[in-house]
Amino acid sequence: GAARVVVIGGGFAGGTAARFLKGHGLDVTLVEPNPTYTACPLSNSVVAGLRSLDRQTFGYDGLRRAGVTVVHQRASKVDAEARRVTLGDGVALDYDRLVLAPGIDMNFGALPGYDDKAAEIMPHAWKAGPQTTLLARQLEAMEDGGVVVMSVPANPYRCPPGPYERASLIAHYLKTRKPRSKLIVLDAKDSFSKQRLFQAAWEKLYPGLLEWVSLSSGGQVTSVDPASLTLVTDFDRVKAAVANVIPPQKAASIAALAEVADRTGWCPIDPVTFESRLRPGIHVIGDAAIAGAMPKSAFAANAQAKVCAAAVATLLRGEKPAAPKLINTCYSLVAPDYGISVAGVYAPSDGRLADVEGAGGTSPLDAPASFRAKEAVYAESWFDTITAEVFG
Ligand code: FAD
Numbered sequence: 001g002a003a004r005v006v007v008i009g010g011g012f013a014g015g016t017a018a019r020f021l022k023g024h025g026l027d028v029t030l031v032e033p034n035p036t037y038t039a040c041p042l043s044n045s046v047v048a049g050l051r052s053l054d055r056q057t058f059g060y061d062g063l064r065r066a067g068v069t070v071v072h073q074r075a076s077k078v079d080a081e082a083r084r085v086t087l088g089d090g091v092a093l094d095y096d097r098l099v100l101a102p103g104i105d106m107n108f109g110a111l112p113g114y115d116d117k118a119a120e121i122m123p124h125a126w127k128a129g130p131q132t133t134l135l136a137r138q139l140e141a142m143e144d145g146g147v148v149v150m151s152v153p154a155n156p157y158r159c160p161p162g163p164y165e166r167a168s169l170i171a172h173y174l175k176t177r178k179p180r181s182k183l184i185v186l187d188a189k190d191s192f193s194k195q196r197l198f199q200a201a202w203e204k205l206y207p208g209l210l211e212w213v214s215l216s217s218g219g220q221v222t223s224v225d226p227a228s229l230t231l232v233t234d235f236d237r238v239k240a241a242v243a244n245v246i247p248p249q250k251a252a253s254i255a256a257l258a259e260v261a262d263r264t265g266w267c268p269i270d271p272v273t274f275e276s277r278l279r280p281g282i283h284v285i286g287d288a289a290i291a292g293a294m295p296k297s298a299f300a301a302n303a304q305a306k307v308c309a310a311a312v313a314t315l316l317r318g319e320k321p322a323a324p325k326l327i328n329t330c331y332s333l334v335a336p337d338y339g340i341s342v343a344g345v346y347a348p349s350d351g352r353l354a355d356v357e358g359a360g361g362t363s364p365l366d367a368p369a370s371f372r373a374k375e376a377v378y379a380e381s382w383f384d385t386i387t388a389e390v391f392g
Helices: 012-023 043-047 060-063 130-141 162-177 195-205 298-316 369-391
Strands: 004-008 027-031 036-038 058-060 067-072 075-079 086-087 092-094 097-101 105-106 146-154 182-186 208-211 221-225 230-233 237-239 242-245 249-251 282-284 326-335 338-348 352-355
Touching: 004 012, 004 092, 012 027, 012 060, 012 146, 012 298, 027 146, 043 130, 043 162, 058 105, 058 369, 060 067, 086 182, 097 298, 130 242, 146 162, 146 237, 162 182, 162 195, 162 326, 195 208, 195 326, 195 338, 282 298, 298 326, 298 369, 326 369, 338 369
Parallel strands: 004 027, 004 097, 027 067, 097 282, 146 182, 146 242, 182 208
Antiparallel strands: 036 058, 075 086, 086 092, 105 249, 221 230, 230 237, 326 338, 338 352
8 A cells, every 4th residue: 555654743834744745645644632723823913802713723624635544642652663653542553754743842941930830820822722812811901001021032933023023913902902001022132033124113103112122131031930920031020910921942742752852952854855863764844843044934834844745755755855945934913904024945055954045035124004014914815825725
């Protein structure tokens, strides 16, 4: 029969990989514990009360219709020698090749005071679902005049522009609903994705309302105290009415169990095939992978999955995959009718995925409101298109 491929994780990376592996005529089993998937892109609009969480939720029937066997279990063990995955219910799945696409876990050890209990008080909302709803409710319940504080980690983390989109949309919420309030963004970095576009928009739309504190200005949060809703930096203790703590992250735990994560917590891969540098026969895609210059985005996860699926099919035929080119585009909303974007093209170079010089770029710094409004529409069209491709 056809060669067997097991895919762990039914998000943007794993869902796409399963569909395209099936398209290459392989026997594909997708392992995903949750019966539905809740997408992060556009979830910052849910935080700001502009969108319902229902619109973020997708089922797996589309993948079943495409011929993928979907098993709602957690993968609990990977034996790379025996080429076998063990599921939470004890069932074992043998594979010829394994695609690991488990996304991220919060690295709770990396920020003193922050753990899964603290996240119930100071939500991260960096995995869409109940955490998103919790942060939205906290903002709703806050009195006008309250101080919202966000903590943003150092690189690398899921969705580089995501914290700044969130800051923008929270600022929009405060401006329109609680105008005496303030947002302080404590950042462990001095620069960030689409920075000039964000900052120009903030100056125009949210002057005096949104304060960004860079690493050099003492923005790095070194610990948090959930009991007193306090964020601690080297120079200050900042008391919040609502605290959104986005902690450092790492590849989801199955990556370490499968021994494909290195000391950074992320998974080194070959840039042509996405095969693990640590364990042959296992490919790692999406946020869990170290994809060089590519950001951890749903767009990138989808692009990597297509390249990886083709490479796996080629390798299983005993042939050598050709070097790929990959694209990423990330839209961010600064206000409901104000979108900005960044695009890049990537190719293997010196063993890693590198930026193709001169390709890509960002939205123009000076553009009329009509241009920003169009990009806000494109953001939603992109979301509808990619979710239809993966889950439709
Ligand atoms: P995930 O989507 O997290 O999927 C991983 C899946 O693996 C999950 O379903 C999980 O249940 C499953 N899993 C984990 N462990 C196991 C296991 N042991 N066994 C079986 N299954 C397992 N990206 C964009 O491109 N554009 C945007 O506008 C954008 N906006 C964002 C806004 C926010 C607020 C955030 C937080 C992220 C945003 N992103 C955006 C980033 C995007 O959500 C991620 O890059 C993307 O989800 C990565 O896909 P993935 O498949 O690697 O991981």
